[in-house]
Amino acid sequence: MQSVGTKTLLAVACIVGIAGSGCTSASGPRGAAIIDAATTTVSASADSESRKFVLLDVSVRTDSGLPDASFSSFQKSFGAAAQQTRVPNVPFGRGDVVQLTIFENAGGGGGGLFVPEASAAGRPGNFVQLPQQTVDAAGDIRVPYAGTVRIAGRNAESVQREIEDKLKDRAVEPQVFITLVTQRASEVSVLGEVNQAGRFAVSQAGERIVDMISRAGGIKNQGYESFVTLQRGGRSVRVPFDRLVKAPEENVFVRPGDTVYVSREVRAYTILGATGTQSRVIFPAERLALAEALGAGGGLADARAHPGYVYLYRGEPRSLLEHLGADLSRFDPSQHVIPTIYKANLAEPTGLFAARRFEVRDKDVIYIADSESAELLKVLQIVGAVTGPIAQGTSSVYNARRANDF
Structure with a gap:
């Protein structure tokens, strides 16, 4: 006669076999079924460019001294004319x-x-x-x-x-x-996400970009969601609105014929894996550190997350990775943007310091891996869900038999 333990194990094996055979209900076709039913399968080879990436520790990036976020510059893009500190002369024009x-x-x-x-x-x-x-x-x-x-x-x-x-x-x-x-010719157009778009004459006293936006009624949206494009002489340069305020040298003098366009861009990142919430998170400010991004995304799930395996996915310029010492010899020389994964080890005492200095960018993806114990816990939960009712039933039978013996 088989023991109770043997019967329990046989029951578990049967249930697991049934679940694996696809007899249990599902919300759609299973992954294996889709792969098996495919008429033709085309997969990227192991050495395909799409499978190549660079793995860097976030501390390598933060210790490099390079700025985390690079923005265009009005001051640098338009040369000496934009860098002048004195008021520019406003010339006469047709129609004046x-x-x-x-x-x-x-x-x-x-x-x-x-x-x-x-x-x-x-x-x-x-x-x-x-x-x-x-x-x-x-x-x-x-x-x-x-x-x-x-x-x-x-x-x-x-x-x-x-x-x-x-x-x-x-x-x-x-x-x-x-x-x-x-004055009719020496005007600047201010368009986009402002309260009173229009054409405004440039006074002889000289006016800067923020002055013109103010004359147009100011921006409609939050400063960290607003970007300013300056069109001049066939060139367009775009910078964040907050940068004009925080870096006064970027608030250059406007010139007749300029077009100032204010746009709104809601920047966001995606957070996945063992976190409090898996979602797309909107930037609450112009700049956002990795530690802040993790907090805004619900933080690490205590029972699942491995604090040593926090990853951030993005594309980085080839020149930057070469500066950081990455070996790019296996990448196509014509590839200027390299898939890059940054690893943050929050289990280390200094891990949070690096996460506070590392900046998240628009469209970054943060992934938090499960810990090994979490995987074991999942298996035990499945086994417990299956064996629990059987063990309870077996215990009831055993207790009934003992009662009959008395």
Whole structure:
């Protein structure tokens, strides 16, 4: 006669065999069934580029001294013109309305070209103010006795000197002043996620990017979700809005014809594995450290997670990995972005320090591996779920038999 223990083991074997045979219910086709039913299977070879990656410890990255997040720069992208600290000159342009005032030295009473002799003594000043005129499509204005003068793209000082040179042989010591009445050409467009998009004239006092955004009513969204694109001279450069505030050198002067576009980008990372929640987590700030990202994702599950096996997946530039000492000889030389896995060992005393310095980026994937004990616990839970009812039934039979013996 078989013992109770033997019967229990046979029952477990039968149940496990039934579960493995696919007789139990499932939410869909099992993985093995899909693989077996495939007409043709194409798999990447072991040496395929898609299977290659670099494994780095996060401390290697944080100890390198290189910045964790690289952003474009207005200051560096637009050269010396963007790096200037003084207010740029705002030139005249087509469509601007200007007015000329011409002074003459008619103090001797003899009059001058613009101040007749008969009226020179009775005038409050020896000057004449010409009618306002609009800079034409060619960028010109017309000045009596001086002819056509090209002023588009020039500042007031150079225009005044040219007109004075053209009048000096006819007028008496002429002095010319040109005034901008209405500015139409020297404008900047501010578009996108602002409260009052439009075109705004650039004042002679000079205005920076944040000034123009302020004139457009400010940004609609949080600063860490907003990005600013500056289009100038056929180039576009995009930086985070918060960087304009935290790095004043990036808040460069705008120039006529610039386009400032504010966009919203919700950055997020994905956290998977033995964590409190497996989900896509939105960045709560412009910069986010790995330790903060783990906390925002629910932290490590105490009963499952192995604190020594925390991984972060991303693509890194080839030049960066070479700088960090990675051997890339087995990768295709034309591959500029290399699949990279960073490993954080939070079981070490210094692991959290490295995790606090390592920055998470948009679209990163964080994976927390299960511990070996968690795998064993899963097996024991399955066995316990199967053997528990059998053991309970066997115990009931045994107790009944003992009761009959008395």
